[in-house]
Amino acid sequence: MDIQDLDVLAYEQTPIGGICLQQRGMEGDPTRRVTEITLDHQFLMSSHSTWSERKLAERGLELCAGEGLRVLVGGLGLGYTAREVLRSSRVGRLEVVELLAPVIGWLERGLLPLAKDLRGDPRLEVVNGDVFGRLSGEASAEFDLLLIDVDHSPEERLGETSESFYEEAGLRKMALHLAPGGIFGFWSYAESPRFEAGLRNVFPEVWAEPLTFHNEVIQDDETNWLYFAKKPTS
Numbered sequence: 001m002d003i004q005d006l007d008v009l010a011y012e013q014t015p016i017g018g019i020c021l022q023q024r025g026m027e028g029d030p031t032r033r034v035t036e037i038t039l040d041h042q043f044l045m046s047s048h049s050t051w052s053e054r055k056l057a058e059r060g061l062e063l064c065a066g067e068g069l070r071v072l073v074g075g076l077g078l079g080y081t082a083r084e085v086l087r088s089s090r091v092g093r094l095e096v097v098e099l100l101a102p103v104i105g106w107l108e109r110g111l112l113p114l115a116k117d118l119r120g121d122p123r124l125e126v127v128n129g130d131v132f133g134r135l136s137g138e139a140s141a142e143f144d145l146l147l148i149d150v151d152h153s154p155e156e157r158l159g160e161t162s163e164s165f166y167e168e169a170g171l172r173k174m175a176l177h178l179a180p181g182g183i184f185g186f187w188s189y190a191e192s193p194r195f196e197a198g199l200r201n202v203f204p205e206v207w208a209e210p211l212t213f214h215n216e217v218i219q220d221d222e223t224n225w226l227y228f229a230k231k232p233t234s
Contacts, residue, residue, distance in 0.1 A: 005025035006022055006023075006024050007023045007024075008021075008022050009021045009022060009023060009035075009106075009111050010102065010106055014101075016039065016100075017040035018040055019037065019100055020037065020038045020041070021037055021111060022035070022036050022037075022038065034046055034047055034048045035112070035113050037103075039158070046078075047080075049213075050078070050080040051211070051213055052224040053080050053084075053149055053187060054081065054083075054084040056084075056147055056186075056226055057073075057085045057147060057185075059209070059226060059228065060145050060147055060228065061088050061145065063183045063185075063207075063228055064144055064145050064183050066090070068090070068092035068093075069090050069091045069144040069145055070092060070142055070143050071094045071095070071143065071145045071146075071147070072095050072097065072131075072143045072145070072146045072147070072177070073085060073095070073096045073147045073148075074096075074131030074132070074135075074149065074150050075097075075098060075148065075150040076126060077103070078112055079107065079112050079113070079114040079115070079118050081147060082094060082096050083117055085145075085147070086118070086121050086123060095125045095126075095127065096124065096125070096126045097130075097131040097134060098128060099128075099129070099131070099159075101128050104126055107126060131150065132161050132162040132164075132165045132170075133161060134177075135170075136165065136170060136173050139173070139176030140176075140177050141177065141180075142177070143178055143182055144179050145182065145185070146182065146183070146184045146185070147184075147185045147186075148184075148186045148187070150162065151188075152188070152189050153188040153190045153225075154194065156190070166194075166195055166198065167198065168198045168201050168202060171198050171199060171201075171202045175231055178231040179231070180231060180232065181231060182230070183229070183230055184199075184203070184228065184231070185226065185227070186226070186227040186228075187226060188224065188225045188226075188227065189224050191208075191210070191223075192225070196208050196227060199229045203231065204232060205230040206227070206229045206230075207226075210223050210224075210225055211223065
């Protein structure tokens, strides 16, 4: 699909490069605007294709039991994972940890496409921080659902601070932040057998789920991967 009429809404330097929020008009539909985020001019995410990130939240909630769920999401992005979490009436609190302060600023300024919905929900708290550092620190054992959508994959990371997270020791530290019976979910653009093996060494129940869909932007089928793991109840 051809894309035209690029508008740069915001551009700022961050510790991991220049991050840009932009909109494009879609050829053949002048009323439609697609919002994108790029990092050092490399494509990160688009409002045109959000199915797999929404599926991360949807499937994670399906695996969670109970009411008043306490949820942590690593990575705000355009906000589609967060909004999908908040669609559930079973969610009592959602904390989103976003590394890049400009992205939080875009939410506060109403530049993100879902800003109105997200800012209007009192269950949501967005904090600036490194979710990988958070999960390697003092254990809280408080989250019923913990979702990570930050790096492209365990093998293709946006920064080096997340490297130790994907090792077995890092996954064991992360598990300490889950409540008994809690669910961990992870989005990856590619399959990672090494990461799956690490999860299976830490958790008794693990699911690896491919998601194949037609991406109109690249005019080809694409397969992303979701990984889930469940902490024992006792």
